[in-house]
Amino acid sequence: MIRSLLIANRGEIACRIIRTARAMGIRTIAVYSDADATALHVRQADEAVHIGPSPAAESYLVGERIVAAAKQTGAEAIHPGYGFLSENADFAQSVLDSGLIWVGPRPESIRAMGLKDAAKKLMEDAGVPVTPGYLGEDQSPETLRAEADRIGYPVLIKAVAGGGGKGMRKVDNAQQFLEMLQSCQREAKASFGNMQVLLEKWITSPRHIEVQIFGDSHGNVLHLFERDCSLQRRHQKVIEEAPAPGMDEATREAICAAAVRAAKAVDYVGAGTVEFIADASDGLDAERIFFMEMNTRLQVEHPVTEEITGVDLVEWQLRVASGEELPRKQEELSINGHAIEARLYAEDPAKGFLPSTGRLDILQLPHGARVETGVAEGSEISPFYDPMIAKIVVHRHDRAEAVEAMETACRTVAAWPVKNNAWFLARLMRMPEYDAGTMTTGSINDHIDALTAAPAPSGGMIAAAAEAAFFDHVAWENSSRETGLMGFRLNAPRRAAASLTVEGERVDACIDIDLAQEWRDERIGREDFGNGIFAEDGATFALPAFRADGGGAASAHDGDILAPMPGKVIAVDVAEGDMVEAGQRLMVLEAMKMEHALTAPFSGTVAELAASEGAQVQVEALLARIESAEKVEN
The missing domain is CATH 2.40.50.100 (RNA polymerase II/Efflux pump adaptor protein, barrel-sandwich hybrid domain)
Structure with missing residues (x-):
C-alpha cells in the first residue's frame, strides 16, 4: 500500500483526497501557489510545498515542479485530482519515469481517449454507438462548414482536446458557423493548445448520461452504474444525480455494458467516466444513446456514485494504484436510494453568472448534507482558479426526498460579500421538468429569465432587518435606557419606525415593538448575521439602516x-x-x-x-x- 501521497491539485478535491488518505494511514503532501498559501488544503495536509506564482500556468500546471516537490518530500505517489494535469499523458509518463506511482490510468489510455475524434473512431471499432458527425483531418473553414451543412443544423462544434465544457459551440444556422468556429478554436487554443475540432449532430432533446467505470491492473473492469448530468449551463454541469431518472433496467444494462467495452478497448486502469448523449424525445432508450467522450480521471460529481453504492472511489484509486485488485465484483454492487449533487459557485446568476471574488467574511454551508469544500469562513475566492465554493450532496431513500432535501440545503446557504448561486440552485429544484425527471441539457436556458431574476428581500426579511436596525440604534444611542415605554400608546400596540437602505433606496418600515421583542429570536427561514447582513432562501442581502449623510458615489457614464x-x-x-x-x-x-x-x-x-x-x-x-x-x- 502507498504510504505517502502528493496531491497535485487544490481546493475541494485536494481536501477530499486528504480525508480518505488520512483514514487509510497515508501521509499527505499538498502543493500550493502564492494565492493558496493559507488555503484549507494546505492546512489539512501533513506537509505542503510552495510551487510558484498564483497563475495556474506558473504553478499547478508546471509538471516539473510537481515531480520535484514529490521527490523533495519523499512522496511515493502522485494523485492529480481532476482538472489541471489529471488528463495530461506526458505528465503521467514523467511521474512514472521518475520512479513514482501515478494514481490514474496508464498514459497510453489517456492518449487514446484524449482526442475526441480518435476516441470516437476507437469506440466505433469496439461496438460502442457514436453520435453522427465529422471527424476528418481537413480543418479548413470551408470543409468544416460544408460538413456542417451536410449534417444539418443545428450542429455542435467541439474541440478534439476539450473538456469541462470548454471549446464547445452550438451553431443554429449556416450564417453563424464561421463566427462560432473562430470563437471555439480560439478558446480551444488558449485552453488546450490544440485548435482542431470535430462536428456532431445536435440532439434536440438531449440528456447527458455518464457511467462510472473502474479497472485494475489484473484485467478486471466493472461499472458503478450511471449518473445524470443533464442540468447544464454553457455545457458545464450544475446539478448531477444518480441513478438517472427514467432509466429502466434494460437500458441501464445496455449503456453500462457499452461503457465497460469502451474501458476494455483502451486497457483501462483506475477510475474513469464514459459519457453518453441520449435523445430523450421519447424517454431513455439504448437505441438512442450515443458515446460522447471518456474522462480518464475522477469526476467532480463522483460523490453521488459513492452515496448510492457505498464505495469510496478515492480509496479504490489508491488501492488499484498500489497493485491491488478491485475490492468488489460486479455482482456485489447495487444501487441504494438516490443522490443529488449541486455545485455552489462564487458567481452572480442575476448578472450573467459573472464570477465573484474576494474574502468570504460570512460563509454558512448546510447541515444534514455532505459538503465537499476547499474554503472556510475567512478564505479568499481568487480570480486565478475555478470559482467553486463547495459541492452540496444529499442522499435519500428516493428521488422525491432527495430533491426536497437539496432544495432545503441550498436555501440555508449564506455567503457575504462574495456572491453565490445558492438561490439559483434552489430554484432549479422547483423546475417542473426537473421535478418530473424529464430535464434536458437545454432546460436551464429554456427558463433562464425566471431562474436568474434577481432575488429581492421579502417583506418578512425587511421587517426583521428594520427591527434589528431599530434595536441596534437604541442600544447604540443609549445602552442604559429602558425600552419599556418606547412607542407607548394608550389605545394601540407600541410602535416605532425604522428606515433601511434596500438596493440603494430608502425603505421605511413600521415596527410592532412588543411582537418584535417576542419573535426576534424565532425567525424561521431567515438568518441575521449582524451589521445589516441577512440571508433568506439561499440569497444574502445587505439591509443596513438608512443614513441621511448626504454622501453618495457618482455612477459610471451610461456608455x-x-x-x-x-x-x-x-x-x-x-x-x-x-x-x-x-x-x-x-x-x-x-x-x-x-x-x-x-x-x-x-x-x-x-x-x-x-x-x-x-x-x-x-x-x-x-x-x-x-x-x-x-x-x-x-
Missing part, C-alpha cells in the same frame, strides 16, 4: 464599458470612431476560465477605446466608451 472582473482582453472587434448597434459585441474578456462578451449598451459611436487585445485589466477598468447616436446627432 462606459467597464471590466466586470480582472481578466485578459482576448479579442477586440471595434476601433475608435466605429458605429455600433445596441447589443453588438465590442470585445471579449477571458477571466476565471471563461469568455465574457462585452456588448454595446445602445447604438452609437465608439468614442474611446481604452483596451487592446492581450491587455490584462483590473475590475471596473474602463475598456471603451460608447457615445449614443442621439448625442452624436445633436
Whole structure:
C-alpha cells in the first residue's frame, strides 16, 4: 500500500483526497501557489510545498515542479485530482519515469481517449454507438462548414482536446458557423493548445448520461452504474444525480455494458467516466444513446456514485494504484436510494453568472448534507482558479426526498460579500421538468429569465432587518435606557419606525415593538448575521439602516464599458470612431476560465477605446466608451 501521497491539485478535491488518505494511514503532501498559501488544503495536509506564482500556468500546471516537490518530500505517489494535469499523458509518463506511482490510468489510455475524434473512431471499432458527425483531418473553414451543412443544423462544434465544457459551440444556422468556429478554436487554443475540432449532430432533446467505470491492473473492469448530468449551463454541469431518472433496467444494462467495452478497448486502469448523449424525445432508450467522450480521471460529481453504492472511489484509486485488485465484483454492487449533487459557485446568476471574488467574511454551508469544500469562513475566492465554493450532496431513500432535501440545503446557504448561486440552485429544484425527471441539457436556458431574476428581500426579511436596525440604534444611542415605554400608546400596540437602505433606496418600515421583542429570536427561514447582513432562501442581502449623510458615489457614464472582473482582453472587434448597434459585441474578456462578451449598451459611436487585445485589466477598468447616436446627432 502507498504510504505517502502528493496531491497535485487544490481546493475541494485536494481536501477530499486528504480525508480518505488520512483514514487509510497515508501521509499527505499538498502543493500550493502564492494565492493558496493559507488555503484549507494546505492546512489539512501533513506537509505542503510552495510551487510558484498564483497563475495556474506558473504553478499547478508546471509538471516539473510537481515531480520535484514529490521527490523533495519523499512522496511515493502522485494523485492529480481532476482538472489541471489529471488528463495530461506526458505528465503521467514523467511521474512514472521518475520512479513514482501515478494514481490514474496508464498514459497510453489517456492518449487514446484524449482526442475526441480518435476516441470516437476507437469506440466505433469496439461496438460502442457514436453520435453522427465529422471527424476528418481537413480543418479548413470551408470543409468544416460544408460538413456542417451536410449534417444539418443545428450542429455542435467541439474541440478534439476539450473538456469541462470548454471549446464547445452550438451553431443554429449556416450564417453563424464561421463566427462560432473562430470563437471555439480560439478558446480551444488558449485552453488546450490544440485548435482542431470535430462536428456532431445536435440532439434536440438531449440528456447527458455518464457511467462510472473502474479497472485494475489484473484485467478486471466493472461499472458503478450511471449518473445524470443533464442540468447544464454553457455545457458545464450544475446539478448531477444518480441513478438517472427514467432509466429502466434494460437500458441501464445496455449503456453500462457499452461503457465497460469502451474501458476494455483502451486497457483501462483506475477510475474513469464514459459519457453518453441520449435523445430523450421519447424517454431513455439504448437505441438512442450515443458515446460522447471518456474522462480518464475522477469526476467532480463522483460523490453521488459513492452515496448510492457505498464505495469510496478515492480509496479504490489508491488501492488499484498500489497493485491491488478491485475490492468488489460486479455482482456485489447495487444501487441504494438516490443522490443529488449541486455545485455552489462564487458567481452572480442575476448578472450573467459573472464570477465573484474576494474574502468570504460570512460563509454558512448546510447541515444534514455532505459538503465537499476547499474554503472556510475567512478564505479568499481568487480570480486565478475555478470559482467553486463547495459541492452540496444529499442522499435519500428516493428521488422525491432527495430533491426536497437539496432544495432545503441550498436555501440555508449564506455567503457575504462574495456572491453565490445558492438561490439559483434552489430554484432549479422547483423546475417542473426537473421535478418530473424529464430535464434536458437545454432546460436551464429554456427558463433562464425566471431562474436568474434577481432575488429581492421579502417583506418578512425587511421587517426583521428594520427591527434589528431599530434595536441596534437604541442600544447604540443609549445602552442604559429602558425600552419599556418606547412607542407607548394608550389605545394601540407600541410602535416605532425604522428606515433601511434596500438596493440603494430608502425603505421605511413600521415596527410592532412588543411582537418584535417576542419573535426576534424565532425567525424561521431567515438568518441575521449582524451589521445589516441577512440571508433568506439561499440569497444574502445587505439591509443596513438608512443614513441621511448626504454622501453618495457618482455612477459610471451610461456608455462606459467597464471590466466586470480582472481578466485578459482576448479579442477586440471595434476601433475608435466605429458605429455600433445596441447589443453588438465590442470585445471579449477571458477571466476565471471563461469568455465574457462585452456588448454595446445602445447604438452609437465608439468614442474611446481604452483596451487592446492581450491587455490584462483590473475590475471596473474602463475598456471603451460608447457615445449614443442621439448625442452624436445633436
